[in-house]
Amino acid sequence: MEKQWAEMTSDEKQEARFQKWLSPEGVKFVSSEAERLYKERGTRIKDAIQMKKKPDRVPVLLIPSFAPAFYSGLTPRTVMYDYEKANQAWKKFYLDTQPDAHFGCVAPGPGPFFDILDYKLYKWPGHGVPPESTYQAIEGEYMTADEYDALIQDPTYFFTTKYLPRIFGALESFKQLPNLTTYVEMYGTGITFFPYGLPDVQAAFKKLVEAGSEALKWMGYFGAFMKEMTELGFPAGQGGYTKAPFDIIADTLRGTKGIMLDMYRRPDKLIQAMDAMLPFWIQKGVIEADMNSNPLIFIPLHKGADGFMSDEQYKRFYWPYLKKIILGLADEGVVPFIWAEGGYNSRLEVIRDLPKGKTAWLFDIVDIAKARKALDGIACVCGTMPTALLVIGTPQQARDHAKKCIDVAGKGGGYIMSNGAFFDRVKWENLKTIVETVKEYGVYKR
Amino acid sequence: MAKDLVKTLADLKEQEVIRIVEERLKAKEDPVRILEDARKGMEMVGKRFASGEYFIPDLVYSGEILKSVTDLVKPKLTKETESKKLGKIVFGTVAGDIHDIGKDIVVFMLDVNGFEVYDLGVDVPAQKFVDKVKETGASIVGLSGFLTLAFDSMKQTMDTIKAAGLRDKVKVMIGGGQITDEIRKYTGADAYGKDAMTGVSLAKKWTGAK
Numbered sequence: 116m117e118k119q120w121a122e123m124t125s126d127e128k129q130e131a132r133f134q135k136w137l138s139p140e141g142v143k144f145v146s147s148e149a150e151r152l153y154k155e156r157g158t159r160i161k162d163a164i165q166m167k168k169k170p171d172r173v174p175v176l177l178i179p180s181f182a183p184a185f186y187s188g189l190t191p192r193t194v195m196y197d198y199e200k201a202n203q204a205w206k207k208f209y210l211d212t213q214p215d216a217h218f219g220c221v222a223p224g225p226g227p228f229f230d231i232l233d234y235k236l237y238k239w240p241g242h243g244v245p246p247e248s249t250y251q252a253i254e255g256e257y258m259t260a261d262e263y264d265a266l267i268q269d270p271t272y273f274f275t276t277k278y279l280p281r282i283f284g285a286l287e288s289f290k291q292l293p294n295l296t297t298y299v300e301m302y303g304t305g306i307t308f309f310p311y312g313l314p315d316v317q318a319a320f321k322k323l324v325e326a327g328s329e330a331l332k333w334m335g336y337f338g339a340f341m342k343e344m345t346e347l348g349f350p351a352g353q354g355g356y357t358k359a360p361f362d363i364i365a366d367t368l369r370g371t372k373g374i375m376l377d378m379y380r381r382p383d384k385l386i387q388a389m390d391a392m393l394p395f396w397i398q399k400g401v402i403e404a405d406m407n408s409n410p411l412i413f414i415p416l417h418k419g420a421d422g423f424m425s426d427e428q429y430k431r432f433y434w435p436y437l438k439k440i441i442l443g444l445a446d447e448g449v450v451p452f453i454w455a456e457g458g459y460n461s462r463l464e465v466i467r468d469l470p471k472g473k474t475a476w477l478f479d480i481v482d483i484a485k486a487r488k489a490l491d492g493i494a495c496v497c498g499t500m501p502t503a504l505l506v507i508g509t510p511q512q513a514r515d516h517a518k519k520c521i522d523v524a525g526k527g528g529g530y531i532m533s534n535g536a537f538f539d540r541v542k543w544e545n546l547k548t549i550v551e552t553v554k555e556y557g558v559y560k561r
Numbered sequence: 562m563a564k565d566l567v568k569t570l571a572d573l574k575e576q577e578v579i580r581i582v583e584e585r586l587k588a589k590e591d592p593v594r595i596l597e598d599a600r601k602g603m604e605m606v607g608k609r610f611a612s613g614e615y616f617i618p619d620l621v622y623s624g625e626i627l628k629s630v631t632d633l634v635k636p637k638l639t640k641e642t643e644s645k646k647l648g649k650i651v652f653g654t655v656a657g658d659i660h661d662i663g664k665d666i667v668v669f670m671l672d673v674n675g676f677e678v679y680d681l682g683v684d685v686p687a688q689k690f691v692d693k694v695k696e697t698g699a700s701i702v703g704l705s706g707f708l709t710l711a712f713d714s715m716k717q718t719m720d721t722i723k724a725a726g727l728r729d730k731v732k733v734m735i736g737g738g739q740i741t742d743e744i745r746k747y748t749g750a751d752a753y754g755k756d757a758m759t760g761v762s763l764a765k766k767w768t769g770a771k
Contacts, residue, residue, distance in 0.1 A: 248708075375622065376625055422617060423618075424618055503739065505709075507712070536739060538709050541709070
């Protein structure tokens with residue numbers, strides 16, 4: 116009899132999640148060839164991550180931001196607003212490059228949604244930056260230094276009544292919303308709920324409903340894309356994402372400068388806030404893995420990169436809380452696919468402190484031989500495709516680079532070739548050369 | 562007896578720095594000397610950054626401490642002190658890119674190290690760099706960019722500088738997360754800096770300053 120989920124070990128849970136991913140329910144593959152390729156590709160990635168078996172060859176992944184739009188001669192603006200064109204462009208990109216997984220067409224996102232809610236956090240193509248550019252966050256203090264206690268005590272209420280009104284112009288009136296965690300009985304009901312009757316609050320809800328409809332419309336296209344790619348034989352390389360607690364606070368709450376000053380001026384509050392974020396962000400990863408029947412949950416890392424803080428600061432503010440997220444996911448059989456954007460050479464020793472076969476580490480600017488040595492037998496190492504190589508290198512350089520990575524990091528499995536930084540416009544020949552080289556040169560001898 | 566301001570600032574002891582400055586102002590010391598000590602303290606911060614002892618949070622914090630010192634001292638300055646600038650630099654994040662954290666840190670360190678920096682902000686069109694160089698007579702241009710798309714914007718900015726006949730008149734440095742020496746060659750810039758202090762060293766070298 117099958118074991119109940121709660122009784123399973125984390126290894127068993129991970130295996131069960133992988134099996135579910137490898138045998139997607141209700142899928143009608145376009146051909147038996149597509150079905151075979153789906154299983155082969157998925158198994159290759161699974162074996163590389165688990166490190167229990169040597170894969171048949173080194174898996175190769177391409178994780179683009181707006182690259183598929185540029186590849187099809189479309190602007191980022193177009194694919195943010197024309198969902199069908201986005202789907203076609205992303206499909207063409209993956210069919211032409213033939214990596215071992217696809218990463219959805221989630222990057223562009225629903226442009227009109229952001230218009231409806233008057234999004235303040237980013238500039239996006241045609242809205243603050245040129246149509247040919249990509250969306251970019253606007254640095255700022257969206258949470259002030261004196262608001263730590265409010266965030267720590269009640270994160271959800273803080274997000275609803277402080278954060279959302281600041282990042283969505285249309286939801287400004289949400290700052291008047293009541294805290295429903297204090298509503299339990301009939302007495303006082305009218306007082307609790309009257310804010311929902313205020314005209315500006317009602318206007319905000321109307322906008323939210325409108326925006327929700329747009330998001331749902333977009334999800335229809337997104338869902339169709341995911342289904343079609345599976346049927347064509349490409350497993351999804353990502354089931355969702357979560358973040359490192361330091362980056363949650365740093366990226367879009369306190370801002371880079373704000374958090375750096377907090378490390379000196381209010382280190383204890385910062386630490387309490389990161390602790391307060393943990394349950395929400397672990398749960399987010401697990402829920403998304405469940406929802407998409409996909410164990411691979413991305414964790415893009417930002418402000419703990421080389422140079423962004425000292426070793427001592429990394430060990431005090433960054434790693435302990437990232438580790439809690441990683442272990443929280445791994446306990447549930449979810450596989451954190453940790454994306455160390457930027458340099459990570461100085462962190463390799465610290466991140467070794469993890470259980471075996473539970474994570475994959477995707478590196479951007481790192482000495483891949485050193486990374487492999489540090490994580491050997493502990494975690495799957497992924498990377499690298501230097502951005503400069505993709506943009507201005509030659510196919511010969513791309514081929515040489517791929518071979519070198521396989522030679523120094525690929526021995527015996529536990530390695531995936533992948534880009535380590537989002538890319539937009541690159542020399543497509545270089546991308547294709549890397550994929551082809553891995554397929555020829557990265558085959559493991561039995 | 563007040564403790565050494567230079568060292569206290571270099572050690573990033575914010576409260577102590579403020580206390581020392583307040584004491585020295587109370588003792589009617591020449592505010593120019595206090596600022597000079599603060600500048601020396603920042604020089605030490607820069608050195609510690611270059612040697613790998615300090616990192617970006619420490620630079621950012623030192624900037625905030627310096628700002629507190631300046632705020633305290635400024636009202637006591639009797640006359641505008643003319644400090645000789647080492648050179649003029651036009652700086653900005655290139656067209657299509659709005660990232661400013663890296664740029665701001667470099668601009669700040671150049672300023673603290675005695676350069677006159679004209680910060681054009683983010684998403685700066687190529688022509689604006691040219692116009693500002695012509696207006697100010699700056700001898701150095703700094704181009705910042707984080708996106709891969711910035712590589713082409715940098716190249717276009719270099720081409721515009723060339724077309725304006727300014728290529729022999731300015732030295733150009735570039736920097737940003739994904740910038741390498743290959744990208745420098747691609748854009749045609751003179752040098753790339755991996756961090757703020759490399760930018761300062763380059764600027765000093767190019768202007769012949771020590």
